[in-house]
Amino acid sequence: MIQQINRYFTDIYFNLHPTQEEVISHQSVRILQMVEKKRYVMIRDIAEQLSISHNTASEHVKKLVRNGWLYKERSREDQRKVYLHLTDIGLAILRKNTELDENKLQDALSKLSINEREKVVEAFRLLSEVSK
Structure with missing residues (x-):
C-alpha cells in the first residue's frame, strides 16, 4: 500500500506541478515551509529541523532575506530572539514550489464525477490531519 501511495503521489506531483521560474534549493523550500507552518x-x-549547523542555517536564511522572501523581526519580549517571517513574495515562491498548478489540477478534477472529487478531497483531508 505504501509503495502504491508513493507512486500515485509522485505521478500527481510530476504531472500537476507548476513550471518552475526561479532557481531554489530543496533546503530553501523546506525553510520557507517551516516559516509558513510554524508560528515562531x-x-x-x-538548524535543528534540517540537521545542519547554525552557521549553515544562518547562511541559507541570509540568502532568503536577500532574495526578499523572508524578513527578520526581533521579539518585543526578548530582544535576543529573532523570528523569521515570509514576505508576500516568499509566500508566492513557496506556493509555486510546493503546491499543484491550479489550472492543471482543475483540468484533472473536471474529468471526475462530483462524488469522485469529494472522495479525493476527503482522502487528502484525512491524510493531512493524521500527518500533523
Missing part, C-alpha cells in the same frame, strides 16, 4: 521560527529551529 528562529534560525536555531531551522
Whole structure:
C-alpha cells in the first residue's frame, strides 16, 4: 500500500506541478515551509529541523532575506530572539514550489464525477490531519 501511495503521489506531483521560474534549493523550500507552518521560527529551529549547523542555517536564511522572501523581526519580549517571517513574495515562491498548478489540477478534477472529487478531497483531508 505504501509503495502504491508513493507512486500515485509522485505521478500527481510530476504531472500537476507548476513550471518552475526561479532557481531554489530543496533546503530553501523546506525553510520557507517551516516559516509558513510554524508560528515562531528562529534560525536555531531551522538548524535543528534540517540537521545542519547554525552557521549553515544562518547562511541559507541570509540568502532568503536577500532574495526578499523572508524578513527578520526581533521579539518585543526578548530582544535576543529573532523570528523569521515570509514576505508576500516568499509566500508566492513557496506556493509555486510546493503546491499543484491550479489550472492543471482543475483540468484533472473536471474529468471526475462530483462524488469522485469529494472522495479525493476527503482522502487528502484525512491524510493531512493524521500527518500533523
